[in-house]
Amino acid sequence: MSHTRENEAAMDEANGATEAAPRRGRLAWLRDVFRMSGEKSEPRVGLVILGFSALFIAITARLVLLATLPNEQVGLRRATATATSSARPDIVDRNGEVLATDIRTVSVFAEPRKILDKDEATELLTAVLPDLDAKELREKLGTKKGFVWVQREITPRQQAEVHRLGIPGVGFVPENKRVYPNGTAAAHILGFANIDNVGIAGMEKYIDSQGLQDLNGAGFATESTDLKPVKLSIDLRVQHLLRDELMKGMERFKAIAAAGAIMDVTTGEVLGLASLPDFDPNNPVDALEKDRINRMSVGVYEMGSTFKALTIAMALDSGKANINSSYSTAGGMMRFGRQVIKEYHGTGRTLTVPEVFLHSSNMGSIKMALAVGVEGHKAFLKKMMQLDRMTTELPESAAPIVPTRWGEINTATIAFGHGLAVAPIQALAAVAALVNGGYLMKPTFLKRSEEDAKKTAIRVIKPETSEAMRFIMRLNGEKGSARKADIPGYFVGGKTGTAEKVINGRYAKNKNFTTFTAIAPSDKPKYLFLAIYDEPKGYAESGGYSTAAWNAGVTTGKLIERAAPILGLTPRFDPPPSPFPLMAKLGAWGSR
Secondary structure: OOOHHHHHHHHEEEEEEHHHHHHHHHHHHHHHHHHHHHHOOOHHEEEEEHHHHHHHHHHHHHHHHHHOOOHHHHHHHHHHHHHHHOOOEEOOOOOOOEEEEEEEEEEEEEEEOOOOHHHHHHHHHHHHHHOOOOOHHHHHOOOOOEEEEEEEEEEEEEEEEEEHOOOOOEEEEEEEEEEEEOOOHHHHOEEEEOOOOOOOEEEHHHHOOOOOOEOOOOOOOOOHHHOOOEEEEOOHHHHHHHHHHHHHHHHHOOOOEEEEEEOOOOOEEEEEEEOOOOOOOOOOOOOOHHHOOOOOOOEEOOOHHHHHHHHHHHHHHHHOOOOOOOOEOOEEEEEOEEEEEEEEOOOOOOEEHHHHHHHOOOOHHHHHHHHHHHHHHHHHHOOOOOOOOOOOOOOOOOEOOOOOOOOOOHHHHHHOOOOOEHHHHHHHHHHHHOOOOOOOOOOOOOOOOOHOOOOOOEEEHHHHHHHHHHHHHHHHHHHHHOOOOOOOOOOEEEEEEEEEEEEEEEEEEEEEEEEEEEOOOOOOEEEEEEEEEEOOOOOOHHHHOOHHHHHHHHHHHHHHHHHHHHOOOOOOOOOOOOOHHHHHHHOOOOOO
């Protein structure tokens, strides 16, 4: 028994020794490996680095290849990136009414390499998309390009028909299409966007210049609702009635063109602006025609007698005249060398400053301007922004035509509105400064407060000069050429302007450019109205006359009558008490 237990113990010891031997062998092998790795670490690390470098180079080469070679998937992604991501913010009027917005649409594309039968594909596509040119489409499909447009912005019905064709290599891309719900209303203000949703003109181009749109999805905006709307100063209701009255006037007075604007003189906001003929921004095929320009900012014109307001304000503000100054108009003409300037409707007598305005005296205006002097005249007009291009948010603008050599004869003619051609919108801004207390503000098409406007406004005339200008404009509304715009209850003031057009360097006696500028109410102006006609014709009621009072004046009266209630001007049927206290104190002509 004891022998057996001894044998068993011996066997167990032998087995333990057998198992321990491999363990000792494995440990020795690991020690050898670590010893070898320690001895040969530098070559192995180098091999690992080399391997990773080769892998990195291979990946980089593949990326470069994908970016440079005409791979159809890369081409497809590139071609559709802008279309599917480009979005523009809504444009709304001051009351939140939508003037421009995006809608979702689709376009058809093709991958020519995947189209097996080009002729069959051409035949099938032109059958359901009749606007396609078969020859042009066949040429596109015959290329080796990875992506070509078939037709942009198709209808849902057309999309369904193309889809049913089941042509391999033909697909659809979602896009944003710009639409203008009000058609021609505010066309020259809004401008338009092209088929790629890029702003081409007007506020649409301004939006792009300011980076307000989503550029290729940089802001992750795919719809206009993802972007903050651009709020304009325009009131759609006012814009509509302005265009409507100008259209009626063009027809009635047989003018070749018309334009007009309504501005808040306390903020510089443009509430409405129209230029006719215009265009539909939804289909702006004729927007680039010469007669479709924005006459308010791109056209430059001699503004006629409306400029006499600037001349009188200059004389009063400089101290060279006061409200009771008088000027002789005896003889009815003035001579400058070989040039003779005549009165249009001369009185042949001495006129006070208010009478010079009422009778639209050329001679009185000239004498005021000459009293200030050529250099003083130029300095005043420059201060009033009449000698430089006036910029607004609208990208389209024109520089005034200024005499290259400015002598006494130039000051004489410019004093009554000839010899200097400006954009009507800059003349409008100057008149606004004359009546709002003396603050010149650049017109704006964006909504802003009076407080914000005053931050950038420049005082150009004294408050007392501004009161004098309001006073004489109101006198003209009561007794002078502005009577046709004197709508009861609104205390209207204004000034007519009739200029002979320059044709081939000569004044054409039978072709007029007429303007009418009006303010309401005159005691504390809030709004400024302007109507313009190009080559209006005389008619029975006018006795054949085509001067401003008979066309632009009539239209301006209708504008005030329709717009005043919308703009919140409450009619007052009793004259305001002491509307012009300084003029009454000075005993100005007509103040009693």
